[in-house]
Amino acid sequence: MKCxxxxxxxxxxxxxxRTLAATPGAESLLLTGTALDIYSGFFGITxxxxxxxxxxxxIAGVAGRADTVTADxxxxxxxxxxxxxxxxxxxxxxxxREGSARAIREVARVLKPEGEFLLEIVNPxxxxxxxxxxxxxxxNAHFKPDPARWRAMLKDAGFDVIEEGTATATLxxxxxxxxxxxxxxxxxx
Numbered sequence: 345m346k347c348x349x350x351x352x353x354x355x356x357x358x359x360x361x362r363t364l365a366a367t368p369g370a371e372s373l374l375l376t377g378t379a380l381d382i383y384s385g386f387f388g389i390t391x392x393x394x395x396x397x398x399x400x401x402x403i404a405g406v407a408g409r410a411d412t413v414t415a416d417x418x419x420x421x422x423x424x425x426x427x428x429x430x431x432x433x434x435x436x437x438x439x440x441r442e443g444s445a446r447a448i449r450e451v452a453r454v455l456k457p458e459g460e461f462l463l464e465i466v467n468p469x470x471x472x473x474x475x476x477x478x479x480x481x482x483x484n485a486h487f488k489p490d491p492a493r494w495r496a497m498l499k500d501a502g503f504d505v506i507e508e509g510t511a512t513a514t515l516x517x518x519x520x521x522x523x524x525x526x527x528x529x530x531x532x533x
Contacts, residue, residue, distance in 0.1 A: 418446040422454045429460045434514075437465035437489065445497050452501040457524040461503060465489055467515040489515055 394412035401410040415421050417436065436447045451461055466472075467489060494517060495505055503519035510516070 418443055418450055420450050420454055424453055425456045425459075427454050427459060428456055429462075430455055431462045431464075433464045434466055436463065445500070448497050448503075449501045452503060452521055455521045457521055459521045460506070461498075461519045461521070462516065463494070463498070463519065464514050464516045465494065467510060467513055469510070469513060471512045491515060 394414060397412055398407060398410065401407040413421065417432075417439070430451045432447070432451070436444050439447055448461075448463070455461060468487075491508065494515070495508070498505055498517060498519045502522050504522055505517050505519050507518040508516070
C-alpha cells in the first residue's frame, strides 16, 4: 500500500509515527508530515520535544519530509485546506468537551476536501483495568467515553465516519471530510 500526501499529527506519541521508514516496507510510503502540540511534562515524559522528533526523523531518513509546530490544537497556525490527512492519538480527548469539539472543527478547517482524519481516544477497557488496577490512576482514571458523542462531534465538524472500532485501550474513528460544496464556500466567505 502506498500513501501520498501531507499529514498533520496531533498526538502524545508523535515520535514513533515519524519513524515510518524504519518499518519494513515503509520506505514505499511517500509521506510528508507536520507534528503539532508535542507533549511533555506528565507521567515522566520530559524529552518528547520537537528536537527529538526531528532526530528520530533523521534516523529514519525522513527529516526532509517532517516539520514541527508547537501550537494550540484549537487555533492551529496552519492554512485552510492544506493537509491531506490528520491523526490525533490520545490528545483531543484530554481537552474537555468544548476544547475537543473546537479541535475537531480546526482539523476539518486545515484538511482538504475529502481529507481523512484518524481520531484515537483512550478507552478504559478490561485491558486497562487489568494493567492499571489502581482506580483514578493513569489510563484507569479516564471515564468510559460515549461513542455517540464523538461521532456527533465529527459529523458537526463536517466529517463522514468511514470506520469506527476498538483496539486495546482505544476507541477510534476514521473519518473523511465532506467534499466542498458551492454553498459551503459561500458561507465561509
